[in-house]
Amino acid sequence: MNTIFSVVCFAAIMALSSAHMCLINPHQRGSMMGLNKAGSDDCILLTGPCGGRAISTPTAILNPGKNTTVTLQKNLDHWAKATPGYFAVTIMQGTMMKEIGRVMDMGEPSLHLYSVEAMVPTGMTIGGAVLQATYVTNNSQAPAVFYQCADVKVEM
Template sequence: MASTIFVIIASAVIGVSFAHVCLLSPAQRGSLQGINKKAAGNCILLKPPCGGRPRQDNRTVDFRVGQEYEVVIQKNLDHYKDGSPGFFEILLIEESSESSKSLVKIPDQGEPSLTVYFQTIVIPAVQWSGQDTVLQVVYRTNNPAAPAAFYQCADVRIVP
């Protein structure tokens, strides 16, 4: 009985000790269920480039070269560390080769869990226009007590 209680408590502590990131717009792969609660399971993806989630062609968004687009992300659970703050990075990745183009870095300044960030990006011309592309958001924690990064992806296509 005592060991069962220990496992439950340890699991709860581990579950809330991770930082999470959600990609709200364009919509992340998988579900957005539970995103307004700290430590949402849909927002903790540790495996690059997209947390192991497969492409969802029915959600592909077309981006035009030169177009401005507002990306909306949520820090679902804060993992800020004084003295070594992390950041959020928005990238475009060509899915078949994993060539990438970094678009912007947003500093983590210790905002609380559930903070929503709005970032305007300009869609660049890339050599893989017309190919399946991923808009990736990475939360790099820069916190040695946490995983190094958390990932979210949305499926997009760059059109001239």
């Protein structure tokens, strides 16, 4: 009985510590160390919003009404064929929170890069905003959502 419990606990810990998603462009908050290896410590953030990382210096300029390209990395795969997940990009400013792009997880391998073409909403004010990327796994054997954020500046 103790052996089975130990195996179940080990599997649960591995599931909670093994999925990762990185925000490449704009540059995610914190470090981007180890992105070329699956399972990078800088790419596992499980607490929303923004994985609990503090606000940083803006790493990109966004213009309302214009397209922007967001580049994400599936740092470690958690695709489930029966219930595929997705990557979403949301922009947040003040009380406004709007999803501006989404791409499906189609079972690409770890370290795969995704480009999400997104329209920056009109009506945003000049100043700081947050671009949040999420990996919604839809996999009961993995954490539900992984988070990354980039601090951006909105200009006309």
